[in-house]
Amino acid sequence: xxxxxxxxxxxxxxxxxxxxxxxxxxxxxxxxxxxxxxxxxxxxxxxxxxxxxxxxxxxxxxxxxxxxxxxxxxxxxxxxxxxxxxxxxxxxxxxxxxxxxxxxxxxxxxxxxxxxxxxxxxxxxxxxxxxxxxxxxxxxxxxxxxxxxxxxxxxxxxxxxxxxxxxxxxxxxxxxxxxxxxxxxxxxxxxxxxxxxxxxxxxxxxxxxxxxxxxxxxxxxxxxxxxxxxxxxxxxxxxxxxxxxxxxxxxxxxxxxxxxxxxxxxxxxxxxxxxxxxxxxxxxxxxxxxxxxxxxxxxxxxxxxxxxxxxxxxxxxxxxxxxxxxxxxxxxxxxxxxxxxxxxxxxxxxxxxxxxxxxxxxxxxxxxxxxxxxxxxxxxxxxxxxxxxxxxxxxxx
Amino acid sequence: xxxxxxxxxxxxxxxxxxxxxxxxxxxxxxxxxxxxxxxxxxxxxxxxxxxxxxxxxxxxxxxxxxxxxxxxxxxxxxxxxxxxxxxxxxxxxxxxxxxxxxxxxxxxxxxxxxxxxxxxxxxxxxxxxxxxxxxxxxxxxxxxxxxxxxxxxxxxxxxxxxxxxxxxxxxxxxxxxxxxxxxxxxxxxxxxxxxxxxxxxxxxxxxxxxxxxxxxxxxxxxxxxxxxxxxxxxxxxxxxxxxxxxxxxxxxxxxxxxxxxxxxxxxxxxxxxxxxxxxxxxxxxxxxxxxxxxxxxxxxxxxxxxxxxxxxxxxxxxxxxxxxxxxxxxxxxxxxxxxxxxxxxxxxxx
Amino acid sequence: xxxxxxxxxxxxxxxxxxxxxxxxxxxxxxxxxxxxxxxxxxxxxxxxxxxxxxxxxxxxxxxxxxxxxxxxxxxxxxxxxxxxxxx
Numbered sequence: 001x002x003x004x005x006x007x008x009x010x011x012x013x014x015x016x017x018x019x020x021x022x023x024x025x026x027x028x029x030x031x032x033x034x035x036x037x038x039x040x041x042x043x044x045x046x047x048x049x050x051x052x053x054x055x056x057x058x059x060x061x062x063x064x065x066x067x068x069x070x071x072x073x074x075x076x077x078x079x080x081x082x083x084x085x086x087x088x089x090x091x092x093x094x095x096x097x098x099x100x101x102x103x104x105x106x107x108x109x110x111x112x113x114x115x116x117x118x119x120x121x122x123x124x125x126x127x128x129x130x131x132x133x134x135x136x137x138x139x140x141x142x143x144x145x146x147x148x149x150x151x152x153x154x155x156x157x158x159x160x161x162x163x164x165x166x167x168x169x170x171x172x173x174x175x176x177x178x179x180x181x182x183x184x185x186x187x188x189x190x191x192x193x194x195x196x197x198x199x200x201x202x203x204x205x206x207x208x209x210x211x212x213x214x215x216x217x218x219x220x221x222x223x224x225x226x227x228x229x230x231x232x233x234x235x236x237x238x239x240x241x242x243x244x245x246x247x248x249x250x251x252x253x254x255x256x257x258x259x260x261x262x263x264x265x266x267x268x269x270x271x272x273x274x275x276x277x278x279x280x281x282x283x284x285x286x287x288x289x290x291x292x293x294x295x296x297x298x299x300x301x302x303x304x305x306x307x308x309x310x311x312x313x314x315x316x317x318x319x320x321x322x323x324x325x326x327x328x329x330x331x332x333x334x335x336x337x338x339x340x341x342x343x344x345x346x347x348x349x350x351x352x353x354x355x356x357x358x359x360x361x362x363x364x365x366x367x368x369x370x371x372x373x374x375x376x377x378x379x380x381x382x383x384x385x386x387x388x389x390x391x392x393x394x395x396x397x
Numbered sequence: 398x399x400x401x402x403x404x405x406x407x408x409x410x411x412x413x414x415x416x417x418x419x420x421x422x423x424x425x426x427x428x429x430x431x432x433x434x435x436x437x438x439x440x441x442x443x444x445x446x447x448x449x450x451x452x453x454x455x456x457x458x459x460x461x462x463x464x465x466x467x468x469x470x471x472x473x474x475x476x477x478x479x480x481x482x483x484x485x486x487x488x489x490x491x492x493x494x495x496x497x498x499x500x501x502x503x504x505x506x507x508x509x510x511x512x513x514x515x516x517x518x519x520x521x522x523x524x525x526x527x528x529x530x531x532x533x534x535x536x537x538x539x540x541x542x543x544x545x546x547x548x549x550x551x552x553x554x555x556x557x558x559x560x561x562x563x564x565x566x567x568x569x570x571x572x573x574x575x576x577x578x579x580x581x582x583x584x585x586x587x588x589x590x591x592x593x594x595x596x597x598x599x600x601x602x603x604x605x606x607x608x609x610x611x612x613x614x615x616x617x618x619x620x621x622x623x624x625x626x627x628x629x630x631x632x633x634x635x636x637x638x639x640x641x642x643x644x645x646x647x648x649x650x651x652x653x654x655x656x657x658x659x660x661x662x663x664x665x666x667x668x669x670x671x672x673x674x675x676x677x678x679x680x681x682x683x684x685x686x687x688x689x690x691x692x693x694x695x696x697x698x699x700x701x702x703x704x705x706x707x708x709x710x711x712x713x714x715x716x717x718x719x720x721x722x723x724x725x726x727x728x729x730x731x732x733x734x735x736x737x738x739x740x741x742x743x744x745x746x747x
Numbered sequence: 748x749x750x751x752x753x754x755x756x757x758x759x760x761x762x763x764x765x766x767x768x769x770x771x772x773x774x775x776x777x778x779x780x781x782x783x784x785x786x787x788x789x790x791x792x793x794x795x796x797x798x799x800x801x802x803x804x805x806x807x808x809x810x811x812x813x814x815x816x817x818x819x820x821x822x823x824x825x826x827x828x829x830x831x832x833x834x
Binding site: 042043044105106108113114117118120121124127128130131133134135136137139140143148149150151152153154155156157158164168171172174175176177191192195196198199200249250251252253254255256257264265268382383384385386 | 472477478479481484487488489491492495496499500501504505506507508509510511513514515517518520521522523524525526527528529530531532534535538541542544545548549567568571572574575577623624625626692737738
């Protein structure tokens with residue numbers, strides 16, 4: 001088994017909590033964060049979402065930002081979560097200068113673009129948000145706020161963005177190109193994505209039912225999550241929360257938004273992750289699935305799981321039933337949940353499940369379960385066929 | 398890492414710079430010179446594609462053809478602003494119809510990784526596929542990802558890496574409003590003499606096939622790439638010295654430097670200080686008066702570097718100092734935009 | 748509306764909405780399969796046609812799968828529209 005890259009800190013803000021502790025409490029007590037849009041200014045008041053019930057003003061206050069700042073909502077989330085992560089890892093201001101920062105985002109500052117798009121021409125007031133349209137702007141705001149001065153970048157591969165951020169960070173450390181890097185992603189609810197997914201007819205008007213025969217779409221969510229990864233050389237006895245032992249990235253090459261029936265991209269990504277971790281499929285104790293609850297993904301992912309694991313698919317669940325689908329941030333949020341599972345030997349169940357999918361007969365974990373967990377597989381699949389799988393393992397003392 | 402295939406689509410056509418007749422424009426938003434996309438992309442796929450996807454996919458296929466490869470081992474793309482035309486289309490329909498009945502195609506096509514996704518679809522390729530959107534560091538991010546692949550496995554099969562950005566009618570016009578673009582329309586060839594804030598912009602796609610070994614047709618060795626933040630030119634100099642030492646290269650070893658001066662009076666001082674100091678005795682070239690400035694324009698600079706190695710020619714239209722040079726062996730590229738995402742790319746003769 | 752007018756109108760709308768720039772109304776036969784072999788439309792086009800049904804004819808489909816039986820050909824689409832249109 002590959003030793004893997006050490007994780008020394010994590011941070012998260014989601015619909016089920018403003019930090020790691022709160023998220024863990026919600027997951028353990030089966031408390032989901034799905035509600036209706038109150039902060040997002042949309043006509044679709046009846047579409048369930050995993051909305052974080054803080055206005056941008058509240059978030060800016062938490063961060064101590066002055067008025068007239070240029071933070072997008074995703075940057076606010078990102079700054080909060082990244083601060084928690086580096087605080088847990090005990091990274092000093094001086095050390096931040098050479099710490100890399102890789103933050104995935106799908107629509108970045110689109111919340112500001114859609115808010116001011118019609119006003120930019122006629123009024124000077126909010127023109128500082130013109131650059132918000134591209135995701136890199138949001139990443140740079142978080143980086144500048146925290147003090148990252150080295151390698152800063154933004155993977156943008158839709159729903160697998162933060163998973164790819166984690167993968168790149170781990171690869172950079174293993175290759176010796178960086179000693180320390182903060183990796184993850186952020187996305188906020190926007191009219192753009194809510195209406196976009198709605199036009200694809202894949203949003204559910206109820207709380208989503210991942211892997212259920214009667215599933216009828218996803219709930220969008222929002223938030224941010226980050227991990228701090230450090231090279232062995234600089235650990236100096238620091239507490240290691242877990243390790244990234246495997247990763248795989250493959251493209252489904254089937255369709256722009258739908259997954260192939262055989263789950264080819266997913267299968268190849270999971271396979272590559274197992275190979276890079278140098279473990280067999282039997283050693284996976286639990287799978288944190290992508291499980292968006294769309295008709296297409298859950299069937300495709302289930303088929304891929306059966307291809308990898310054969311007759312006995314390990315315990316699996318989709319935590320999107322708690323948080324909704326936070327697009328780019330999903331991969332890193334689920335990474336935090338996977339580390340929590342490893343730390344507490346606890347599987348967080350798949351909420352809202354009743355009937356298995358006819359074609360596969362697979363049952364996800366339906367109740368909170370205690371089990372010794374050593375290796376967890378986490379999947380993130382995005383539009384454009386981007387499939388990424390990560391394997392998290394205990395520190396293995 | 399060796400660059401064995403290249404392709405570029407930009408405001409200059411294939412031959413204009415190296416034949417001594419660069420194309421002239423008198424506007425601040427310059428469309429690229431487009432090839433015949435139908436030659437490379439089937440009509441049923443082409444009908445939905447934005448310019449970014451058409452340019453990106455076409456440049457990819459041209460680069461693969463140039464390298465004699467049909468299937469790369471990885472597809473790594475950089476785009477600063479993604480598919481703006483489709484973003485605009487969908488956003489406007491939301492705002493104009495009060496979130497009413499909306500058609501999905503432009504939403505689907507607007508995600509930043511559409512170019513990478515379409516390349517995979519067109520080639521039916523399941524390989525590693527990632528897109529980076531780090532403003533003017535997008536192309537460099539893609540190169541760094543490729544570099545890590547070669548560090549992980551020195552026998553890596555050839556990978557496809559590129560950068561692409563498009564102009565769009567509304568979102569690009571916003572660049573006038575926050576002074577990214579000059580208020581006054583200028584002639585592109587006068588850009589570097591300008592003393593006002595802002596620059597000119599354009600669009601383009603530049604793709605490269607990078608392999609572990611050189612071949613007879615190799616354009617250049619890609620020695621190293623780095624991306625960093627810097628508040629002042631002094632920090633840039635410090636980072637440059639670290640970069641050169643790391644690559645066992647001294648200042649004297651650099652024969653030619655390709656700089657990203659863009660005529661923006663607020664930010665060109667980063668380049669000017671290096672031009673007067675560490676680069677004062679070497680041939681200095683600039684290019685954004687020919688290509689415009691956009692987030693992945695460093696791809697154009699790398700394409701230029703490759704062509705200079707291959708042809709042995711240094712076009713007069715690129716020169717910004719009088720130091721003569723010929724047959725360079727090491728070329729350094731330095732770029733930044735609005736004082737952020739500073740990057741160095743070091744190329745060597747194959 | 749005369750039978751042939753609706754079919755012509757549909758063909759024009761489809762060519763425009765789906766960006767089938769190379770095609771003319773006469774290039775699409777009334778009974779030609781729209782998906783798969785024939786015109787070669789895909790699932791994204793199907794979603795666009797669902798929007799067209801609602802926007803131009805006031806017919807709202809709840810499930811995207813319903814489209815499979817309706818969008819078989821121009822003839823089938825026209826028949827369905829004639830039976831269900833509210834505009």
